[in-house]
Amino acid sequence: MMTEFQEIWTYLNREPLLWLTATLIAYAIGDGLYRAAGRRPYVNPVLIAVLLLALALGLTKTPYATYFEGAQFVHFMLGPATVALAAPLYQNLALVKKSAIPMIGSLIAASSAAIASALGIAWALGVRGEALISLAPKSVTAPVAMGISESLGGSPTLTAVMVIVTGIIGAVIATPLLNLLGITDWRARGFATGVAAHGIGTARALQVNETAGAFAGVGMGLNAILTAVLAPLIVLLFL
Amino acid sequence: MINHLAIILGFQLLGEVIARSFGLVIPGPVLGMVIMLGFFMALPRVAAAMRSTAQGLLSHLSLLFVPAGVGVVGHVAALGTDGWAILAALVGSSVVAITVGAVTFVGLARLTGSNDD
Numbered sequence: 460m461m462t463e464f465q466e467i468w469t470y471l472n473r474e475p476l477l478w479l480t481a482t483l484i485a486y487a488i489g490d491g492l493y494r495a496a497g498r499r500p501y502v503n504p505v506l507i508a509v510l511l512l513a514l515a516l517g518l519t520k521t522p523y524a525t526y527f528e529g530a531q532f533v534h535f536m537l538g539p540a541t542v543a544l545a546a547p548l549y550q551n552l553a554l555v556k557k558s559a560i561p562m563i564g565s566l567i568a569a570s571s572a573a574i575a576s577a578l579g580i581a582w583a584l585g586v587r588g589e590a591l592i593s594l595a596p597k598s599v600t601a602p603v604a605m606g607i608s609e610s611l612g613g614s615p616t617l618t619a620v621m622v623i624v625t626g627i628i629g630a631v632i633a634t635p636l637l638n639l640l641g642i643t644d645w646r647a648r649g650f651a652t653g654v655a656a657h658g659i660g661t662a663r664a665l666q667v668n669e670t671a672g673a674f675a676g677v678g679m680g681l682n683a684i685l686t687a688v689l690a691p692l693i694v695l696l697f698l
Numbered sequence: 699m700i701n702h703l704a705i706i707l708g709f710q711l712l713g714e715v716i717a718r719s720f721g722l723v724i725p726g727p728v729l730g731m732v733i734m735l736g737f738f739m740a741l742p743r744v745a746a747a748m749r750s751t752a753q754g755l756l757s758h759l760s761l762l763f764v765p766a767g768v769g770v771v772g773h774v775a776a777l778g779t780d781g782w783a784i785l786a787a788l789v790g791s792s793v794v795a796i797t798v799g800a801v802t803f804v805g806l807a808r809l810t811g812s813n814d815d
Contacts, residue, residue, distance in 0.1 A: 482761075508764045523769055530765035533762055537727070543756055545735040586780045600725065629796065655799060
């Protein structure tokens with residue numbers, strides 16, 4: 460019985476099917492809990508799925524590389540999904556064109572505020588060196604953030620961790636925070652979420668409202684470019 | 699459906715090729731999004747036809763971040779003793795960035811008379 464199980468386990472671990480299925484099931488559980496909780500933003504499906512899978516990998520002593528052989532098919536879809544953001548953007552194009560000035564102002568203000576406040580808070584709490592520098596691009600989509608971090612002398616791995624955590628924080632706090640501020644304009648709500656919390660924030664905005672999702676996508680794209688310019692300058696203030 | 703996926707992947711490929719050949723900081727897919735937007739503006743009929751495929755891809759955008767998220771869990775220890783300070787910085791700066799971004803947007807929209815309808 461035991462050896463039979465081991466044989467099956469060995470087979471499954473070689474195949475991408477197991478961890479691909481596990482990823483979808485973990486997300487389905489997260490999404491189910493999110494719906495059951497009345498779509499409350501703090502029951503975040505990404506966070507739930509990640510914790511369940513991390514637990515499963517830990518219990519089965521499965522290395523991440525084995526997991527990723529299956530999960531890579533899901534991960535790969537990030538690229539085409541990003542391209543597909545052109546559709547909600549096109550749908551809201553007239554509104555986007557009309558909102559050029561608020562977008563540019565909001566982008567510059569939020570992008571610098573994100574970088575400076577992250578560095579400022581961490582510095583005040585005693586974080587120095589590589590970890591501090593790695594924080595600067597944390598609001599930007601992962602591939603760009605890792606590139607910026609490396610060029611500044613930070614650690615791309617640490618930055619990747621900070622980027623994902625920032626995205627989840629943004630997705631969780633955006634709705635209650637914006638309600639508290641009394642902001643009802645979907646453009647402003649989406650744009651600020653995309654600038655502060657990149658793709659994970661954009662995913663959350665798209666769940667709530669298509670216009671918010673379109674503006675979040677624009678915010679994410681523009682902030683990737685602006686942070687590459689601003690981060691090196693703001694980091695200088697903290698060295 | 700297949701045609702639409704091929705178009706989307708084609709623009710991603712084009713974006714990757716341009717980003718890499720010019721050494722741009724913008725990732726290929728973001729560039730692909732911009733190029734596909736131009737394509738939609740030139741051919742509104744194609745844009746309408748592709749809407750449902752694009753929506754399908756985007757309806758579970760959150761799911762696509764799960765594999766990267768799982769990878770991150772293994773590196774949380776790398777934050778070391780700074781972990782809590784960094785978490786505080788990430789939460790604090792997210793509150794600041796969303797607040798500053800949304801308030802600035804609304805303020806400038808009011809000043810320039812740009813309403814949301």
